[in-house]
Amino acid sequence: MLNNVYSKSEISEYLKSKSIFPNKNRGQNFLCDRNIASNIANTVPKDILRGDYAIEIGGGLGSLSNVLVNIYKNNLTIVEYDNALYNHLKETYKDMNIIHNDILKVNINDIDKNKNFDVYGNIPYNIASPIIEWLFCDCYNRWNYAVFMVQSDFANRLIAKEGSEDYSALTLFASFMSDIKLEYNVSKEVFYPIPKVTSSIISIKPKEVDLSMLNIFKSVSKTLFHNRRKTIKNNFLKSPYIDIDKYKIDEILEKANIDKDIRGESLSIEKVKELSLIIKDYI
Known part of the structure; x- marks a missing residue:
């Protein structure tokens, strides 16, 4: 004992x-x-x-x-x-x-x-x-x-x-x-x-939280850091986590007012939420 x-x-x-x-x-x-x-x-x-x-x-x-x-x-x-x-x-x-x-x-x-x-x-x-x-x-x-x-x-x-x-x-x-x-x-x-x-x-x-957004938010987050040295656009082009028409990526990022050439680590939690809401309409 x-x-x-x-x-x-x-x-x-x-x-x-x-x-x-x-x-x-x-x-x-x-x-x-x-x-x-x-x-x-x-x-x-x-x-x-x-x-x-x-x-x-x-x-x-x-x-x-x-x-x-x-x-x-x-x-x-x-x-x-x-x-x-x-x-x-x-x-x-x-x-x-x-x-x-x-x-x-x-x-x-x-x-x-x-x-x-x-x-x-x-x-x-x-x-x-x-x-x-x-x-x-x-x-x-x-x-x-x-x-x-x-x-x-x-x-x-x-x-x-x-x-x-x-x-x-x-x-x-x-x-x-x-x-x-x-x-x-x-x-x-x-x-x-x-x-x-x-x-x-x-x-x-x-x-x-809005559970309808959970899976989309997780997929977007993983995509942003899929390769943390790559730009946001490149990560979306090669993401295994989310399926988006590659010809729509520029349009989505423009709607979110996000520079396609920056890295995911630059985005705040609020910006990622905003991006996820926009992407929801494309998948």
Whole structure:
């Protein structure tokens, strides 16, 4: 039994006793700081009501679960993919709803189809983008607020400004679907084992969006960054994401008052929305 989930020495001994070897590809660097865990759980602003329940993605050893269970009581569901960590969580939280599965394969309606929820998690880099898409698309109009710990590089991509190196189709999609805030960065030293990269805490509040525009907006965004060194016109000519008569591209860009020879990274989120609305009439 792991008595102190915030003690590196106890974690080390516990993992050895259970023959658990942290998997870097799954982001298994365990948070060992109680204050940071508490801050993550209490990031939801006071003017926003918490969801009816919470989902934690990847409970790990339970450093964040330990705080969330005191806030949400029995209205907490933990989804853990790793078999050894799932068994640990089942042993630790005997009365808690713990699902042994990949979060991307979980049907939210199987948890509770009538209630909205908050989402928390320490998200590995290699599945961060799919989880963001899962949250925005599969869980649309169901989630209330999300707080994630992600690699700082990924956080910077989500909140990047037009014209910057980190600005991308992901930035546009995230901005279209939500308001994202970088709360603070987290030192590598508060994890076991210590990762090579810095982490950041981000909060995400959903927006109400026109769902009829979602697929068009995503396709336009991916097209603009299909080859980020190419001009907007060239990207539309060679885009695998959207099918537009190549003889209409100049006309579309002129209607949107966009220079065909600039790059996609120059367009603001509002300009991409405007362009998407115009393109809707051509496809």
